[in-house]
Amino acid sequence: MDPRVEIAQGRIEGSRAGGVLVFRGIRYARAPQGALRLCAPLPPEPWSGVREAKVFGASAPQTPGRLAALLGSPMESFAEDCLHLNVWTPGADAARRPVLVWLHGGGFTTGSGSQPIYDGARLARRGDVVVVTLNYRLGALGFLHLPALEREAECASANPGLLDQLAALGWVQENIAAFGGDPGNVTLFGESAGAMSVGTLLGTPRARGLFARAILQSGAASNVYDREDGLRVAETFMKELGLAADDLAGLRAKPLEAVLAAQDRASAQLLGVVRQLPFQPVVDGDVLPRRPLEAIAAGLSRDVALLIGTNLEEQKLYSPTDPKAQLLDDESLLRRCRRTLPEPGPDGRPRGEHAIQHYRAAREGRYDVSPRELWYAIETDRWFRVPATRLAEHHAAHQPATWAYLFTWKSPALGGMLGSCHALDIPFVFGCVDDRLVQRFVGDHPAVSEISQRMQDAWLAFARSGDPGHAGLDPWPRYDAGRRATMLLGEECRVEHAPFEAERAFWDEAR
Secondary structure, three states: OOOEEEEOOEEEEOEEEOOEEEEEEEEOOOOOOHHHOOEOOOOOOOOOOEEEOOOOOOEOOOOOOOOOOOOOOOOOOEOOOOOEEEEEEOOOOOOOEEEEEEEOOOOOOOOOOOOHHHOOHHHHHHHOOEEEEEOOOOHHHHOOOOHHHHHOOOOEOOOHHHHHHHHHHHHHHHHHHHHOEEEEEEEEEEEOHHHHHHHHHHOOHHHOOOOOEEEEEOOOOOOOEOHHHHHHHHHHHHHHOOOOOOOHHHHHHOOHHHHHHHHHHHHHHHOOOOOOOOOOOEOOOOOOOOOHHHHHHOOOOOOOEEEEEEEOOHHHHHHHHOHHHHHOOHHHHHHHHHHHOOOEOOOOOEHHHHHHHHHHHHHOOOOOOOHHHHHHHHHHHHHHHHHHHHHHHHHHOOOOOEEEEEEOOOEOHHHHOOEOOOOOOHHHHHOOOOOHHHHHHHOOOHHHHHHHHHHHHHHHHHHHHOOOOOOOOOOOOOOOOOOOEEEEEOOOOEEEEOOOHHHHHHHHHOO
16 A cells, blocks of 8 residues: 555655655645745645645746756756655654755756655665655746835745745644654755755744754855845846836736746846846845845854865866867956956956966966866856855854865766766765766766765764764864865765865955
């Protein structure tokens, strides 16, 4: 007989797969469509009888990214009725297992909790834990800051996607015990925009008490807009949609296809203007009273244990979609860095010029200092490693249980072009490195399975105790701003103190 569980809204029936129980497509909020478009999520209506939970719900509306095929993560369907989550558990009993809740990445515009690469069965089975994945609203429907939204106090919000994540975490608190999970031991983890969401929630007052630990993979707490930039994004989008900036009724009446098309056009216009992701959380004075990193520095999340890290060559994931990067010379590198770091340095020249000089001097004789490699190194640090380091510094000042890692395994895909790129760590954490499609990305070297097991065991140990150390790794010291102890996770797993310290110094000088 298929497993059945009773949750707050009614009874659901799941299935068995991968040696665990699986419940797919569980609604955690009402469909945010029609009059509820851009509204804060509302609790789902209860039902009578038994509702099947055997099929994934639709993904949030999106234009599929060009890199989805490389990650082995195709999108099957999407709809505004997307607020569903999925649960993998070894048993729907009273065991009170640790719970891991995953927030997917995708630049706040793509992705889904149902992507095959996020299948939670292996992790749940290996660690005797409960794994939850979820969808949240994306793009303009999830992160749009319009003054008219602030005046519509009924239900609207500038951060509905963030509120979706909070609602899903609230659902976990209310219901996860029925799936054999412990609501008092929830680890929130995510990658890329998912990790940026975790970092944002660490600085969100409403998130207090919803999770006890946090794991951030290639993301931190710096990807938010202030009101001014949030308004610029929203106005650009509304103009592309052919609407006045305060026309909420018009926005709600527009067909979904028109919304997505306007979102894509606005994103293209904003590229290089805001110098951040086109759509992301906004400091709205309500859900986000201030920048998350400021709140974390003040100790808001002092009760949450933290594991944070990045990949060695994050930016190389985008090399297939940026062929000009392969042909960079000194002059074109200078032009790029002047655009990405235009603020004046101490001598009045753009900081981008200083970055090239600093990185070339710091890496000469140790690494390739060709224009192409300097570009990847600078952008990897600008987008990922430096924000993660700053979050770790601020958090460790209040919470000793702070740990850092650097993932170093290199992908063999595309002739090695990708290196230790963004998103390469995901299949290692979820244990799907033996999947035939995924192997094109991670490789089939014998070390791959061993690295995956070590990483899974670290994540599971952290979820269980707040300490990622285990017998398969060297002793893993806690992180502090003095030693900056960092566990290297790759073909060689060892601790290094303050890796790439000379490069990091540039960003401290530029503060």
